[in-house]
Amino acid sequence: MPKYTTVSIPTTLHRRIMKMIERKEGFKSASDYVTYVLREIVAMHETEKVPDPFTSEDVEKIKVRLRALGYL
């Protein structure tokens, strides 16, 4: 599997990004910048979708142990 693929962004946005990263340290290219920003946003959207993993029964069982150990 190749490591990189291409997505299209408007040339106006590309110019804007290039202008910005010229003045900002840390990004080597527009691709670097886009990857960084997308990872940040995608991770945020993914965590919003994670359902609560515990049933109320699980929680009660856990609380019993936490009380027995003096944590609650």
Place this chain on the structure above:
Amino acid sequence: MRDQLLPVSKETAVTVTNIATGVLSPLKGFMNRADYQSVLDDMRLADDTPWTIPILLHVPSDFVAGVGDEITLVDESGAPLALLAFEECYRISRKEYAEKVFGTSERSHPGVAKLYEAPDTVIAGDLKATFEPRLPFEGITLTPAETRVLFREKRWREVVAFQTRNAPHIGHEYLQKTALSFADGIFLNPVIGKKKPGDFTDEVIVDAYRSLVSNYYPANSVVLSVLHYEMRYAGPREAVLHAIMRKNFGCTHMAIGRDHAGVGNFYKPYAAQEIFTEFPDLGITPLFFREFFYCKKCLGIANEKICPHPADERLNFSGTKLREIFSSGQRPPNEFMRPEVVDVIRSHHPAFVE
């Protein structure tokens, strides 16, 4: 299809437990070749999730298994730990692993030495069933599910994690409390497991922390629980794994100090902070700290960022120095370590790993 037994080391047994309880989530088993290579090259799993240290199951080179085989992992006493659904067997280059993960292949690095002791054949597969392990310090060991429920019950929204492999001196305490000032609670999570000679023993670390917490922390601001885990001393890459594990425990922030997870002079003092710029999608926010010291002019604990005074006014908290003081039967001064913590350490024989 064959069913076979595979005896594993104490450290691998701990890894099995950590996979099973979600400390190493999203891993469900030992890494396949695609994930392994991606971790080495890009510090991410093959699905792009941040991950910096390979989690491998080393086996003897003559080990044979086929897809679909179920392998029972057993501990040193022969007790079953887990069933592994065999996926693939592959060989790794220990040199490549060492250079990419540790940044060196020098055998004087303890993580590299350990890697070269292990066979270069590994097997991959998810854990299908796991059995309740017997771990030391059971009463002070919590799973991620338990800490998440606990933090919720305490109504903590912002929880900062503190990783340690030491008995706490005043510098540690100030770092923790500086972090705590901006959070609802702190999760003190000392690492229990194989250590280097000269490190404090696990018993000392646990008792010292219990004493610090009961004497110097408001009751509802701290949770103390140990992490069973073998240090790799991989510096920056390991700092990221430490953060991922604490995120799994439900923490929102992680304190990263000077030379986190480092050893000797292998890593630049703040490399373990710089690496975090690669991970905007980590899901836990690192909090960076400079080193704390006692300043005679400031009349208190300070760090480079807030104290303008020269080095000869400063008393550094050095682990080596502390060890010397304890080994010669003396007490460190109160500017160095809380007297209650000193008492606990002096009550242990030996206090250090031999």
